[in-house]
Amino acid sequence: MEIRETKKQPTMCIKVVTAVENLPQLLGEGYGEIMQYAGKHGIQPTGAPYAMYFNEDMENLQVEFGFPTAAPIEKEGRVEAGELPAGKALTDLHTGPYSSLEETYNRILAHAKEQRLVPTGVCYELYLNDPATTPPEELKTEVFFPLMG
Numbered sequence: 506m507e508i509r510e511t512k513k514q515p516t517m518c519i520k521v522v523t524a525v526e527n528l529p530q531l532l533g534e535g536y537g538e539i540m541q542y543a544g545k546h547g548i549q550p551t552g553a554p555y556a557m558y559f560n561e562d563m564e565n566l567q568v569e570f571g572f573p574t575a576a577p578i579e580k581e582g583r584v585e586a587g588e589l590p591a592g593k594a595l596t597d598l599h600t601g602p603y604s605s606l607e608e609t610y611n612r613i614l615a616h617a618k619e620q621r622l623v624p625t626g627v628c629y630e631l632y633l634n635d636p637a638t639t640p641p642e643e644l645k646t647e648v649f650f651p652l653m654g
Contacts (some may be wrong), residue, residue, distance in 0.1 A: 506597040506616055511590065511649070516555070517542060517578045518571030518587035525563040529603075532556060532570055535583075539571050542584040551575050553647075555589065557629035589629065594649040595622055602641035606630070609648050623653040 519535045536554055543550065550572035559567035569587050577586040595617055599609035610628070617624055633645040 506595065506613065508593055508622075508652070509596050509649075511592060511594050511651070513591035514552070514573045514589040515575070515577045516569075516571045516587040516589060517548065517550075517574050517584055518569050519583045520567075520569045520585065520587065522565050522567050525566050528556075528566070528568070531568075535570055536572075538582075539584055542578075542581060543572070546578070548574060548578065553631045553633050555629050555631050557587075557589070557627060559627055590625075590627070590651050593652045593654075595624070595652060596647060596649045599646040599648055600642075600644070602644060603636070603646065604641075606646060606648070609646075613648060613650055617650065617652075624650040625653055627651055 517539055519539060521531065521535075523531055542548075552573035554570070554572050556568055556570040559569070571587060573589065578584070580586065595613055597609055597613050599606055614624070628648065628650045631647040631649070633647060634643070636644060
């Protein structure tokens with residue numbers, strides 16, 4: 506676990522409000538839709554896919570997901586410009602299935618409380634390998650909690 510200074514990163518993304526149980530299918534379809542947009546416009550992602558969460562309401566979860574880009578993009582259909590935030594973030598690497606990510610979240614939040622760090626209320630995940638070709642126990646997800654101040 507570490508505090509890292511992050512730079513603002515433009516993204517191509519889809520923004521939705523959904524129940525948490527719909528996320529796996531929504532993300533799978535949405536990443537495909539974003540990559541179709543990228544192919545059509547000759548855009549290469551500049552990093553790992555991400556999902557950013559703006560609230561903790563598991564029935565009406567506000568989510569932005571997509572891929573980092575070199576520059577902002579033009580909106581087309583559901584695909585629009587977004588960005589990963591700049592600033593200090595508490596981060597940790599989760600290894601294992603997505604279903605056990607809550608353990609990493611709890612560890613990060615406990616560490617933040619212990620160190621008197623104040624998260625902004627937004628968090629995001631970078632998916633470092635492909636769940637279609639990686640066994641669940643080997644999946645690597647970097648979790649970020651941007652910090653106040």
